[in-house]
Amino acid sequence: MKKFVSKSFFDKPTKTLAKDLLGTYLYTEHKHGITIGKIVETEAYLFKNDPACHAHKGKTKRNEMMFEEAGKAYIYLCYGMYHLFNVVSGKKGIGEAVLIRALEPIEGIELMKKRRNIKNIKQLCSGPGKLVLAMGIHAKHNGICLRTGPIKIAAKKNSKFEIQVSPRIGISQAQDLLLRFTIKGNKFLSK
DNA sequence: TATTGGATCGCC
């Protein structure tokens, strides 16, 4: 389980990275303990020809992390209430990222329940705002390296699964782009 | 300077 991905893991097209992240493990360490969840749902946000991407109109103070080199965290506030967690992708200067939308809880489940204040395991990480709370991810983690910081990505095991491709969720622009990737049949996906 | 509209969630 403690086999974290190498730097080269992030060095690939964003769409490919979004698919490759499926089945890997998101690991966070915190003073209250560690939590681990298997990534079961991702979305790609591209720099070009993608109006739904924050970086589409250029760099701002909010999205500047998206322009950093791949393998860093981009965390931002959505609807004034929830922080969403992204893996920065693409070369430095290219504003792309992969949104992590859902996890299957693996370790530290009691801690996740406490943070979320619910009991149903299927609802612990079944959405981008939920998993950020369950994993103890905070806005101050914006820009940290996902290989050396308190949030890491561990390599996937030899489990086989089918990848399902579909339109992204919760956006009003570019709804025709098929950039959402899920593990087919997984019980922990968002709705 | 004012208005608007989100990569959401939980409860009505």
Added chain:
DNA sequence: GCGATCCAATAG
């Protein structure tokens, strides 16, 4: 289906 609640991007 609706409100909570912040901030960046627009318009004026």
